[in-house]
Amino acid sequence: MFYKLLVINPGSTSTKVAVYVDKEQQWVESITHSPEDLKPFKDVYDQLDMRTEMVTECYEKHGDKVADFDAVVARGGLMPPVHAGAYEVNQYMIDMMHYHPQNVHASNMAAAIAEHVAELAGCKAYTYDAVAVDEMEGIYRITGLKEIERYGRGHNLNMRAAVINFCEQNNLDMKDKNIMSVHMGGGISVGLLSKGKIIDMISDDEGPFSPERSGGLPAFRVIDLCYDEYPNKKAMMDHLKNEGGFMAHLGTTDLRDVEKMIDNGDEHAELIFDAMALNIAKNIAKLTVDVNGKIDYILLTGGMAFSDRLTKAIEERVGWIAPVKLMPGEKEMDSLAFGILRVLNGKEEADRLEGVCEK
Numbered sequence: 552m553f554y555k556l557l558v559i560n561p562g563s564t565s566t567k568v569a570v571y572v573d574k575e576q577q578w579v580e581s582i583t584h585s586p587e588d589l590k591p592f593k594d595v596y597d598q599l600d601m602r603t604e605m606v607t608e609c610y611e612k613h614g615d616k617v618a619d620f621d622a623v624v625a626r627g628g629l630m631p632p633v634h635a636g637a638y639e640v641n642q643y644m645i646d647m648m649h650y651h652p653q654n655v656h657a658s659n660m661a662a663a664i665a666e667h668v669a670e671l672a673g674c675k676a677y678t679y680d681a682v683a684v685d686e687m688e689g690i691y692r693i694t695g696l697k698e699i700e701r702y703g704r705g706h707n708l709n710m711r712a713a714v715i716n717f718c719e720q721n722n723l724d725m726k727d728k729n730i731m732s733v734h735m736g737g738g739i740s741v742g743l744l745s746k747g748k749i750i751d752m753i754s755d756d757e758g759p760f761s762p763e764r765s766g767g768l769p770a771f772r773v774i775d776l777c778y779d780e781y782p783n784k785k786a787m788m789d790h791l792k793n794e795g796g797f798m799a800h801l802g803t804t805d806l807r808d809v810e811k812m813i814d815n816g817d818e819h820a821e822l823i824f825d826a827m828a829l830n831i832a833k834n835i836a837k838l839t840v841d842v843n844g845k846i847d848y849i850l851l852t853g854g855m856a857f858s859d860r861l862t863k864a865i866e867e868r869v870g871w872i873a874p875v876k877l878m879p880g881e882k883e884m885d886s887l888a889f890g891i892l893r894v895l896n897g898k899e900e901a902d903r904l905e906g907v908c909e910k
């Protein structure tokens with residue numbers, strides 16, 4: 552029995568679409584949305600109809616018939632907190648990401664697009680390892696303010712996929728190991744997997760600065776900035792999420808550009824690069840105390856893990872903790888497809904989010 556899956560992964564500037572027959576990717580396409588394309592839309596979610604149409608055109612262009620899909624898989628966005636793994640898409644999930652998302656992100660539209668196609672196909676739509684996966688244990692949630700809790704929210708899909716793939720390749724049982732998985736892309740998340748769960752993590756609002764994000768900042772200075780320069784919440788959020796890190800200091804989000812600057816003798820670029828590597832290492836070290844330092848492996852993944860200069864700089868600082876292993880790039884489309892294949896093959900179960908969404 553073969554399963555044919557359509558996989559949909561919307562990002563801020565692209566929508567990735569792929570078709571799989573079992574584990575074989577038939578094709579993948581990244582539809583680019585230029586700033587001009589996105590300009591007419593006031594809010595990110597307003598792009599839903601446009602992106603849905605483009606996904607439909609995409610699989611039709613590749614000659615795929617909707618009736619042949621056995622499942623449609625969506626990147627899970629910022630729905631209410633969920634556990635790792637698969638969820639069936641339902642109206643409650645779609646509405647929560649539409650009307651009450653934990654934060655704004657293009658992935659919030661994925662479930663609605665998937666459900667639209669799944670209805671046409673007469674099959675189910677699923678999410679897998681959503682951004683909203685939160686398996687953080689109690690003690691790690693506590694902050695010094697009663698009304699502010701820490702939470703698990705980040706690049707869970709790629710962090711978990713790196714661990715699953717690394718353990719498969721090395722014949723390890725992830726349930727026996729403590730593994731630090733660090734996604735280093737446009738944003739950075741540092742996650743600690745223990746007994747197969749992400750028990751603690753540091754995401755883009757608390758952790759290292761990254762190519763485009765500010766990372767954690769001194770709270771009192773953030774208060775000044777909100778009152779004095781960015782009284783508008785959306786503008787402040789955009790500033791932290793899209794205009795931080797390399798972008799703020801060096802005017803690019805591309806690590807390869809930064810490396811060229813360094814090669815050309817730019818000492819400021821070198822300082823900022825070193826500071827990012829230091830910040831990544833420091834946040835890795837921070838989580839090690841959760842398991843009394845007993846870390847088995849540190850996995851570096853995401854686009855920036857292709858950089859020898861960066862991975863070496865991090866390894867120099869954290870190599871004493873545990874062996875550093877590289878799983879460069881992100882295989883989000885594979886991870887989404889393979890996760891749902893495990894469900895269809897009876898190896899994992901899909902859960903459902905239940906609730907009533909007030910619009």
Ligand SMILES: Nc1ncnc2c1ncn2[C@@H]1O[C@H](COP(=O)(O)OP(=O)(O)O)[C@@H](O)[C@H]1O
Nearest residue numbers: 736737738762804805806807853854855857858
């Ligand atoms: N071969 C490479 N060498 C160095 N940096 C790279 C390489 N490929 C991608 N990157 C960097 O990785 C970052 C993007 O990572 P990626 O995981 O693709 O991002 P996203 O989180 O947006 O999916 C960019 O800063 C990019 O310059």
Ligand SMILES: CCCC(=O)OP(=O)(O)O
Nearest residue numbers: 682704705706737738755
């Ligand atoms: C940290 C939440 C997920 C996220 O921001 O993803 P991208 O870095 O891919 O935008």
